[in-house]
Structure formats: C-alpha cells, structure tokens
Amino acid sequence: MSEKPKPNIGLDLQRIHRVITRGVAVAQEKCEAFAEAGFPDNTTREGFWKYCQGLEANAHGHHRTEDDLFFPYLRSRITGTDFDQLMAEHQELHGILAKMQAAREAGSLADLGRALSEMAELWHPHIEKEQRELSPEIMAGVMTIPEHIEMAQKAAAHSQEHAQPAPLAVPFLLYNLEADDRAHFLAVMPPVLTQQLVPVVWKDEWAPMKPFLLE
Ligand SMILES: [Fe+2]
Numbered sequence: 080m081s082e083k084p085k086p087n088i089g090l091d092l093q094r095i096h097r098v099i100t101r102g103v104a105v106a107q108e109k110c111e112a113f114a115e116a117g118f119p120d121n122t123t124r125e126g127f128w129k130y131c132q133g134l135e136a137n138a139h140g141h142h143r144t145e146d147d148l149f150f151p152y153l154r155s156r157i158t159g160t161d162f163d164q165l166m167a168e169h170q171e172l173h174g175i176l177a178k179m180q181a182a183r184e185a186g187s188l189a190d191l192g193r194a195l196s197e198m199a200e201l202w203h204p205h206i207e208k209e210q211r212e213l214s215p216e217i218m219a220g221v222m223t224i225p226e227h228i229e230m231a232q233k234a235a236a237h238s239q240e241h242a243q244p245a246p247l248a249v250p251f252l253l254y255n256l257e258a259d260d261r262a263h264f265l266a267v268m269p270p271v272l273t274q275q276l277v278p279v280v281w282k283d284e285w286a287p288m289k290p291f292l293l294e
C-alpha cells in the first residue's frame with residue numbers, strides 16, 4: 080500500500096504549473112488549427128476564447144500568489160534563489176498576458192498565436208528554474224508540515240481571489256489536471272465551490288470550454 084503523500088508546497092507548485100503548461104500547449108495547437116481552417120461553429124469559437132481567458136486568469140493568479148505570498152515567505156529561508164529575477168520574469172509574463180487579452184478581445188488568432196509563442200518561450204525556462212530551486216525536497220527541508228498546510232490554504236484563497244472570472248478560472252484549473260492532481264485540489268477546495276458553484280451554478284458559463292478540457 081502506498082502512503083498518502085505529505086502536504087508539500089513544492090508539489091502544489093508543480094501541479095499549478097501543469098495546469099498552465101497544458102493550457103498554453105492546447106491554446107497554441109488549437110489557435111493554429113482554427114487560424115488555418117476557421118472555427119467549426121460558434122459554440123467552439125466561444126469555448127476557445129473562454130479557454131484562453133481561463134488560461135490568462137490562472138497564469139495571473141499563480142504569479143500573484145508567488146509574488147505576494149510565496150516568495151516573500153521563502154526569501155529568508157532559501158539562499159541561492161534569485162527571487163528578484165523570478166519576479167522580473169513575472170512582469171514580462173504579465174506583459175505577454177496583456178497581449179493575449181488584447182488578442183482575445185479583438186478576436187485575432189494571428190495576434191494570439193504570436194503572444195502564445197512568446198509565452199511558451201518564457202514559461203518553460205521559468206518553471207524549470209522554479210521547480211529545480213523550489214523542489215519538493217528543498218521545500219520539505221525548510222518548512223514543517225503545518226507550515227505547508229497553512230501556506231497551501233493561503234495560496235488557494237489568494238489565487239482564487241486573483242484568478243478572475245472564477246466561473247471560468249476554477250473549472251479551467253480543475254479540468255486541465257489529470258484525475259489524481261484534480262482530486263488533490265478538490266479535496267482542499269470549499270464544498271460550496273466543488274459541489275454547487277462549478278457543477279451547477281457556473282455550469283452554463285464554462286461548458287463551452289469542454290472540448291478543450293480533460294474528462
Ligand atoms: Fe513563477
């Protein structure tokens with residue numbers, strides 16, 4: 080029998096990165112396909128632009144959580160990580176997310192494609208650095224289990240506040256994750272969110288994103 084994994088902020092970091100990494104890859108692939116062949120119908124068009132909005136929201140929320148909570152907390156505990164550089168990269172990513180938003184609002188697949196390429200180019204080295212320097216092993220060494228739990232709760236509340244609109248951002252987060260990772264977040268989210276808002280109240284709002292999400 081495998082033991083239940085201990086709460087670890089380094090693992091949560093990897094999970095959120097997987098959400099955004101999948102989002103960028105799916106958006107890039109579909110953007111190219113729709114630029115070439117057009118949208119098959121209006122529901123797909125609506126769903127695609129909502130998916131892009133969900134991606135922007137989650138990337139923005141994640142960077143805010145790192146800048147406002149995570150990095151200030153870790154600065155005094157971890158040496159050798161250039162937190163200022165990571166935050167400067169967030170600023171660059173912020174500029175790219177603004178381009179994605181402008182492309183979305185203009186309905187321009189060409190502009191979106193360019194912004195997504197820029198995003199992918201910066202995103203991958205950025206998260207590789209974070210995952211190497213803030214790995215689960217390193218995090219386990221500098222924080223106690225109760226500190227991991229407390230930070231996870233604060234991070235969830237903070238990113239939910241900043242990842243807006245929530246009716247797109249929360250389903251985007253959950254359904255860009257494979258089942259195991261999704262179960263992890265479902266277990267820590269408030270029941271009103273997972274049992275009422277996402278499956279019932281917000282359903283019609285996010286349902287058009289479904290062709291781009293995991294089951
Ligand atoms: Fe980051």
Ligand SMILES: [Fe+2]
Nearest residue numbers: 141145206209
């Ligand atoms: Fe990150």
